[in-house]
Amino acid sequence: MHVPDGFISAPVSVAAGVVAATGVAVSLRGARRELDERAAPLAGLVAAFIFAVQMLNFPVASGTSGHLLGGTLAAVLVGPFTAVLCMSVVLLMQGVFFADGGLTALGVNITVMGITTTLVGYGLFKVLVAALPRTRRSVSGAAFVGALVSVPAAACVFTLIYAVGGTTDVALAKVAGAMIGVHVLIGIGEALITAATVSSVLAVRPDLVHGARGLARTLELRDGALPTASAAPTAPAAPTASSTTQA
Amino acid sequence: MPIVGTRTLPKIRTRTLLIAGALLALLLAGFVSYYADKNPDGLEKVAADKGIDAKEKDHATADGPLADYSVKGVDNQRLSGGLAGVLGVGATLLVGSGVFWIVKRRGDGGVGDVDGAGSAGSAGSAGGLGGDAAASVADPS
Incomplete structure (x- = not known):
């Protein structure tokens, strides 16, 4: 879905640049909390x-392909x-070198x-994970749905930007x-790869x-309670924990 | 009741996972990409069909050495595309890791407002270590 030069007018491209720069600046601050010892090496x-x-690129319809956004x-x-x-690093490398x-x-x-x-896919993911049982399968399923919806959402935002600053005059409904x-079709591929x-x-x-950090914590608390707890209180917890972990 | 024996697969070391992931990325970009669908992607197709691309401009680096995921001067398509993919993965890994290393260092720094974030981060790691310990206890090996 990489937009080339000339699709969007200069002023609107600049405005989108300001939005992107703000997003990156906010993320640089926010990522400090996310990048602990475990996440930092994984992020690159x-x-x-x-x-x-x-x-x-995978085929989605006759003569059309799609690829993961991510x-x-x-x-x-x-x-x-x-x-x-x-995503900003990937898009920068692609734009500059490729x-x-x-x-x-x-x-x-x-x-x-x-x-x-990220906003749409992860937002939906969080809502679903909160609503679903705390299992690995829920995490994968929520990621599937988040990814699925994120791609047409990106298509919507492109269309909005085109509506404001498109250099050509094509009917918006079209x-x-x-x-x-x-992009609903491409979203299926996105969802499969993500899950x-x-x-x-x-x-x-x-x-x-x-x-899945909330999930890990739940398992951990139950694990931690095991050695000291008597047999009776742990018994009811056991089926829950084991079904959680088999999922 | 071994509730702690939760993992369906043996837990692998972080370094092993990172190396495996990097090799997979290199394999996908360097080899599998040759078999990717060459048709225009969703936006390119819609743009061409509806005329959104009437005023498209050539890319500023269209003649660059890696433009369109092929290495200039290498005629063999498989080799050219594969090499471009490998270079791209390597460059992205380097730049990405560099950015995240800097961001992480700033997060770890002793600046006042960062303190809360730092302790939150270490609390998270501590929890993780607890989980790891529980897992290794359950591990029969």
């Missing part, structure tokens, strides 16, 4: 992984502020593919319909998944 890898997977994936793995920074995404459109691209996907339609990656990391190192 998440950016590199998203760069790699963005190269893997905002939801990054946010679930390393936290939302760090995710915005991951001629993918216009340099004057960098602000538009960070706003659409970095900030929007743009919105086509953009959202194809597969999140559940893979959850399977080997659940403690490294930012979005």
Whole structure:
């Protein structure tokens, strides 16, 4: 979904640049809290992984492909502020070195593919995780839905930016319909890749998944209570804990 | 009742996970990317179909050495694209890790307002260590 130079007018590109710069500045502050000993080494890898997977276009309809955006994936793995920074690094590298995404459109691209996907995807993820049972499967499922919705959401924000500053005069209903339609399909691929990656990391190192920290804490408290507690009080907890962990 | 024996797969070390992840990223960008769908992506297709791209400008670095994910001067498509992918993954890893290292150092710094964040972070790590310990207790090996 990389917007090239010339799609969006200069003033609106500058305005999107201000939005993107603000988002990055806020994220630089917020990421300090997210980047502890565990998350910091993982964050650079998440950016590199998203760069790699963005190269893997998959077919979505006749003559059309799509690729991962990655905002939801990054946010679930390393936290939302760090995710915005991951996406900004990826988009910067792509724009500067690979001629993918216009340099004057960098602000538009960070706003659409970095900030929007992270806000919508991670926001939805958090709501779902709070509502669902505390299991690994819930975390993967919530990541799936967050990623699924984040892509058409990004298409909506692109359409809004086009509505304000498009250099061409195409009927908005046409743009919105086509953009959202194809990006719902791309969202399915985004959701599959996101859920597969999140559940893979959850399977080997659940403690490294930012979005599963509440889950880890629950298990830990129950574990911690075990040695001192008598058999009777732990018995009711056992089925819950084991079903939690098998999920 | 071994409630602590929660992990379905053996827990792997952070370093192992990072190396495996980096190798996977290199494999995907360096090799698998050759098989990616070459059709225009969603935005490119919509733009071409509806005429949004009428005033598109050439990219400022369209003639750059890595433009369009191929290394200039390397004619073999598989090699050119693969090499570009590997370079991209390496560069993103370097720049990303550099940025996060700096951000983390600032977070760890002794500046007043950072204190709260720092202690919150270490509380989180402590919790994690507790979890790790519980897991290793359960590990039969």
